[in-house]
Amino acid sequence: MNQSSQPRSDAAVLAASIAAEEVRKSNLILEAQLLREQAHTDEAAAKFAEAARIEEGLALHYGAQEQLEKANLHRYSALSLWAQAGNFYQAIALGDELLASANLIERLRQRVQSYVQTLRLRRARWQEELEIEFAA
Numbered sequence: 001m002n003q004s005s006q007p008r009s010d011a012a013v014l015a016a017s018i019a020a021e022e023v024r025k026s027n028l029i030l031e032a033q034l035l036r037e038q039a040h041t042d043e044a045a046a047k048f049a050e051a052a053r054i055e056e057g058l059a060l061h062y063g064a065q066e067q068l069e070k071a072n073l074h075r076y077s078a079l080s081l082w083a084q085a086g087n088f089y090q091a092i093a094l095g096d097e098l099l100a101s102a103n104l105i106e107r108l109r110q111r112v113q114s115y116v117q118t119l120r121l122r123r124a125r126w127q128e129e130l131e132i133e134f135a136a
Contacts, residue, residue, distance in 0.1 A: 018061060025054040032084070045085045052081035052090075068103045076112060083115075088123045092116055 008016075032047035055078035062071035075098050082091035095116035098104055104112070 018058065021054055021058060025051045025058070028054070029081070036084075048081045048085035049087065052078045052085060052087075055081060056094075069105060072098060072101065072104055072108060076108060076115075079112070079115065083119055088119050088126075092119050092123070095119070 028047045028051040032044045032051065035041075035044035035047060055074045059071045059074035059078060062068075062074060075094060079091050079094040079098065082088075082094060095112050098112045099109065099116070
């Protein structure tokens with residue numbers, strides 16, 4: 001029996017699946033960026049949201065493998081993607097979860113804190129604008 005006809009191990013299949021998800025996520029982000037540049041904001045938001053869900057799945061995978069630093073990087077990426085999709089609530093909630101994590105490296109903790117603070121400020125401004133616009 002030659003090597004190419006031997007069944008792949010579960011670990012190899014899982015690794016290939018994870019790699020495929022990484023590629024799919026990257027492609028979605030590129031598509032979303034192009035759509036955003038072309039002012040197709042709703043379509044871009046949908047792609048960013050889909051990529052965020054993939055990042056969350058990758059974070060769960062790496063967390064289960066006890067690759068916590070890698071898991072946290074994927075969670076941070078998901079946070080950013082949710083924000084780009086326009087879902088500030090989800091982005092901030094994910095940021096708060098990350099900040100509550102004891103295993104978050106200091107450099108990433110600072111980036112998350114800054115990002116979440118910026119999102120909270122922008123959300124507050126957006127809410128004020130909506131109140132003014134719809135109160136009139």
